[in-house]
Amino acid sequence: MNLSISTEISTISDQNESAPNLEEWRNKIILGDCLDILQSIPSNIVDLIVTSPPYADSRKNTYGGVHPDKYVEWFLPISQELKRVLKDDGTFILNIKERVVNSERHTYVLELILEMKKQGWLWTEEFMWHKRNCFPGKWSNRFRDAWERCLQFNNQKKFNMYQEEVMVPTGDWAKSRLKNLSETDKRRDNSKVGSPFGKKVANWVGRDLVYPTNVLHLATECNNKSHSAAFPKELPSWFIKLFTKEGDLVLDPFVGSDTTCVVATELNREYIGIEIKSDYYDLAIAEVNAVNKSTTQLKLL
Amino acid sequence: MNLSISTEISTISDQNESAPNLEEWRNKIILGDCLDILQSIPSNIVDLIVTSPPYADSRKNTYGGVHPDKYVEWFLPISQELKRVLKDDGTFILNIKERVVNSERHTYVLELILEMKKQGWLWTEEFMWHKRNCFPGKWSNRFRDAWERCLQFNNQKKFNMYQEEVMVPTGDWAKSRLKNLSETDKRRDNSKVGSPFGKKVANWVGRDLVYPTNVLHLATECNNKSHSAAFPKELPSWFIKLFTKEGDLVLDPFVGSDTTCVVATELNREYIGIEIKSDYYDLAIAEVNAVNKSTTQLKLL
DNA sequence: GTTCCGCATGAATCGATAG
DNA sequence: ACTATCGATTCATGCGGAA
Numbered sequence: 001m002n003l004s005i006s007t008e009i010s011t012i013s014d015q016n017e018s019a020p021n022l023e024e025w026r027n028k029i030i031l032g033d034c035l036d037i038l039q040s041i042p043s044n045i046v047d048l049i050v051t052s053p054p055y056a057d058s059r060k061n062t063y064g065g066v067h068p069d070k071y072v073e074w075f076l077p078i079s080q081e082l083k084r085v086l087k088d089d090g091t092f093i094l095n096i097k098e099r100v101v102n103s104e105r106h107t108y109v110l111e112l113i114l115e116m117k118k119q120g121w122l123w124t125e126e127f128m129w130h131k132r133n134c135f136p137g138k139w140s141n142r143f144r145d146a147w148e149r150c151l152q153f154n155n156q157k158k159f160n161m162y163q164e165e166v167m168v169p170t171g172d173w174a175k176s177r178l179k180n181l182s183e184t185d186k187r188r189d190n191s192k193v194g195s196p197f198g199k200k201v202a203n204w205v206g207r208d209l210v211y212p213t214n215v216l217h218l219a220t221e222c223n224n225k226s227h228s229a230a231f232p233k234e235l236p237s238w239f240i241k242l243f244t245k246e247g248d249l250v251l252d253p254f255v256g257s258d259t260t261c262v263v264a265t266e267l268n269r270e271y272i273g274i275e276i277k278s279d280y281y282d283l284a285i286a287e288v289n290a291v292n293k294s295t296t297q298l299k300l301l
Numbered sequence: 302m303n304l305s306i307s308t309e310i311s312t313i314s315d316q317n318e319s320a321p322n323l324e325e326w327r328n329k330i331i332l333g334d335c336l337d338i339l340q341s342i343p344s345n346i347v348d349l350i351v352t353s354p355p356y357a358d359s360r361k362n363t364y365g366g367v368h369p370d371k372y373v374e375w376f377l378p379i380s381q382e383l384k385r386v387l388k389d390d391g392t393f394i395l396n397i398k399e400r401v402v403n404s405e406r407h408t409y410v411l412e413l414i415l416e417m418k419k420q421g422w423l424w425t426e427e428f429m430w431h432k433r434n435c436f437p438g439k440w441s442n443r444f445r446d447a448w449e450r451c452l453q454f455n456n457q458k459k460f461n462m463y464q465e466e467v468m469v470p471t472g473d474w475a476k477s478r479l480k481n482l483s484e485t486d487k488r489r490d491n492s493k494v495g496s497p498f499g500k501k502v503a504n505w506v507g508r509d510l511v512y513p514t515n516v517l518h519l520a521t522e523c524n525n526k527s528h529s530a531a532f533p534k535e536l537p538s539w540f541i542k543l544f545t546k547e548g549d550l551v552l553d554p555f556v557g558s559d560t561t562c563v564v565a566t567e568l569n570r571e572y573i574g575i576e577i578k579s580d581y582y583d584l585a586i587a588e589v590n591a592v593n594k595s596t597t598q599l600k601l602l
Numbered sequence: 603g604t605t606c607c608g609c610a611t612g613a614a615t616c617g618a619t620a621g
Numbered sequence: 622a623c624t625a626t627c628g629a630t631t632c633a634t635g636c637g638g639a640a
Contacts, residue, residue: 103458104423110411122405128429128448130516138512141462146514147429157404161442171633210632211439213447215431356613401615436614437631445631446614520634523612531613 026249029261029273029288031281034253037274038081046085046272047160047248050236050260052095053078056108068101071108072115078253079116085251089159091243092121095129095231097148103141109149116153124159125152125214129235132219150216150235165241167209236260240267258284265291327550330562330574330589332582335554338575339382347386347573348461348549351537351561353396354379357409369402372409373416379554380417386552390460392544393422396430396532398449404442410450417454425460426453426515430536433520451517451536466542468510530558537561541568559585566592 022045030037053075056068066074082092098109113123127150134146221232236259240250246268252260255275264271265288273288275281323346331338354376357369367375383393399410414424428451435447522533537560541551547569553561556576565572566589574589576582 104425105427107415107418107424110414113411114408117408123408124405125443126406128431130429130431134514140464141458141460142426142515143464143512144514146516157442159442163441163444211444213435213445214443215447353613358613398613400613404616432633434612434633436612437633438614438616439630440615441617443615449613521612523610523634 022249025272026270027265028271029255029258029275029281029284031275031278033276034274035078035081038078038085038253041081041085041272043084044087045249046251047087047090048240048243049082049086049090049092049251049253050095050239051093051252051254052231052256053254054256055097056099056106068099068106068108072111075112076115076119079112079121080119082251082253083119083121083155086155088155090155091124091159091161091239092153093127093239093243094151094153095148095235096151097145100142113151120155121153122155122157123151124154126150127152127214127216129216129218129231132217134220150239160243160245162242162245163211166212166238168212170208170210231259233259233263236263237267240264240269244269255284256280258287261288262291323550326573327571328566328573330556330559330572330576330582330585332576332579334577335575336379336382339379339386339554342382342386342573344385345388346550347552348388348391349541349544350383350387350391350393350552350554351396351540352394352553352555353531353557354555355557356398357400357407369400369407369409373412376413377416377420380413380422381420383552383554384420384422384456387456389456391456392425392460392462392540393454394428394540394544395452395454396449396536397452398446401443414452421456422454423456423458424452425455427451428453429516430532431516431518433518434523435521451540461544461546463543463546464512467513467539469513471509471511530560532560534560534564537564538568541565541570545570556585557581559588562589563592 022042025041025045054066056071057065079092086092096109096112098105098107100106117123129148129150131146131148134144137144216235216238218232218234236250236252240260240263244250247270249270249272250260250264251272251274253274255261255273257280258273261271261273261284273284275284323343326342326346355367357372358366380393387393397410397413399407401407418424430449430451432447432449435445438445517536517539519533519535522530537551537553541561541564545551548571550571550573551561551565552573552575554575556562556574558581559574562572562574562585574585576585
């Protein structure tokens with residue numbers, strides 16, 4: 001196993017099974033094969049996994065290219081390790097989309113969900129990422145693909161979720177409704193008595209903020225970096241705010257364009273990133289360091 | 302088999318296997334069990350199937366209640382017959398969504414896709430219906446569900462698709478895509494002028510038309526009427542315009558609120574509808590007759 | 603004739619309670 | 622332990638009546 005650590009620690013000491021030193025694993029981007037690295041990470045230490053693995057691709061020389069027919073068997077050992085390192089109340093968000101193969105949507109995502117359930121994962125939810133500016137193109141038998149899946153898996157039914165952190169403004173319809181509450185609303189408010197912390201007031205104030213749905217409307221980021229971002233910063237940002245609190249540990253086993261680790265740092269979460277390609281790795285290190293530097297500067301001001 | 306035919310023909314004659322009389326099957330809503338009726342319909346006569354079958358539901362006394370664990374085995378004989386009656390270049394659009402069972406998304410939709418592929422169906426595409434007004438509610442472990450699948454299946458790689466019929470304006474207007482070309486707008490234009498119908502629309506939105514994506518943004522129709530629709534008229538309308546031309550035959554094996562047949566009539570397509578519940582059947586007959594009546598009146602003006 | 607406003611109504615889900 | 626029922630929660634839309 002060939003490890004390379006981004007910051008002060010340059011080698012990984014043999015982890016102590018009974019009491020792993022978690023500091024060793026925090027805020028690192030690690031160069032190496034995803035499965036190898038994962039196997040060396042202690043169990044039950046990660047609060048959230050957000051990742052966008054390399055797409056299945058029949059072309060051989062593509063980055064991370066895995067043939068669609070081999071995708072499930074390639075991913076299952078990885079998801080097994082992810083399940084182990086994830087805390088019981090943690091969450092795994094998998095951003096993925098099936099490719100078109102032979103004029104059909106391939107079924108590897110469907111099969112992957114079924115197989116991961118056999119591993120013990122709970123398939124809690126499927127968020128939909130609507131890509132407002134999707135890739136252009138024209139085909140005779142299909143339209144442009146403007147959405148991707150964000151599959152939510154959990155170890156158990158009870159997991160951490162901080163819904164208030166991602167509330168959104170109410171629609172315009174609420175302006176008229178806020179003026180006069182209808183009789184039914186009043187009755188409903190009256191019916192619930194006994195909440196100790198002035199929940200009624202919270203409901204009043206909360207009128208201008210509502211909980212979002214399981215559909216995310218985000219534009220893809222068209223940056224002019226050498227590598228294209230797998231997803232916009234708002235995507236990991238939304239899930240990090242929703243499923244972790246400050247200081248929690250976020251894991252991205254396929255760093256790629258580094259979005260998840262950068263966002264985690266900006267949101268004062270810890271991170272572990274894994275990247276197999278050294279040039280992407282170098283870019284990721286530089287970006288994270290830039291964020292850390294600016295964050296430090298901000299703190300000094 | 303107990304048949305009841307909506308219009309002038311009150312009994313179905315034994316179909317001639319070698320040369321079925323298609324007129325017998327056009328513009329009918331048939332009361333009876335979906336599978337029974339389908340088995341009596343000649344092969345290779347339908348251009349498009351658009352339907353929204355009853356969702357899997359553990360409640361027994363509900364309309365169409367099928368337990369999630371039994372859903373696939375219940376649907377497969379039906380999809381087998383649908384495959385037979387569909388033309389080779391026809392399309393099957395299946396509107397469906399998995400329910401939450403035991404805090405998890407059930408997998409019957411995934412399994413259904415895999416099993417239908419074994420039947421010979423091609424899983425060409427998965428359109429996304431974003432429900433702008435989804436069901437309210439708050440839960441500690443999930444947000445409101447604001448999207449449903451519209452699965453596209455085909456008999457073969459080559460199928461009829463009229464992409465120009467569903468082009469949408471560019472720019473900010475495009476957010477409300479289909480609203481801009483709603484049926485009411487068209488009907489209003491129709492009543493004003495009559496003949497130069499297409500030209501007027503072209504003048505109004507004529508420039509900067511682009512092809513849509515595979516994401517549809519539509520609100521559900523929840524009227525104050527006694528009978529509300531499972532999906533908005535724009536949904537079948539969009540697929541009917543995309544996959545059929547005038548005079549083509551559209552099949553909805555689960556009529557329910559009758560949306561598909563009404564829209565097919567309004568768009569000058571033929572239809573076959575199947576409905577098992579007699580009260581829904583009666584409503585469907587009334588609604589289709591109302592459309593036919595108003596359409597006739599328009600033509601006379 | 604417009605615009606505004608009140609109101610009913612959704613392919614829902616969870617947790618507690620009861621059998 | 623396992624299943625069935627019930628109450629509580631919540632927000633966007635279109636209709637119809639009123640200003």
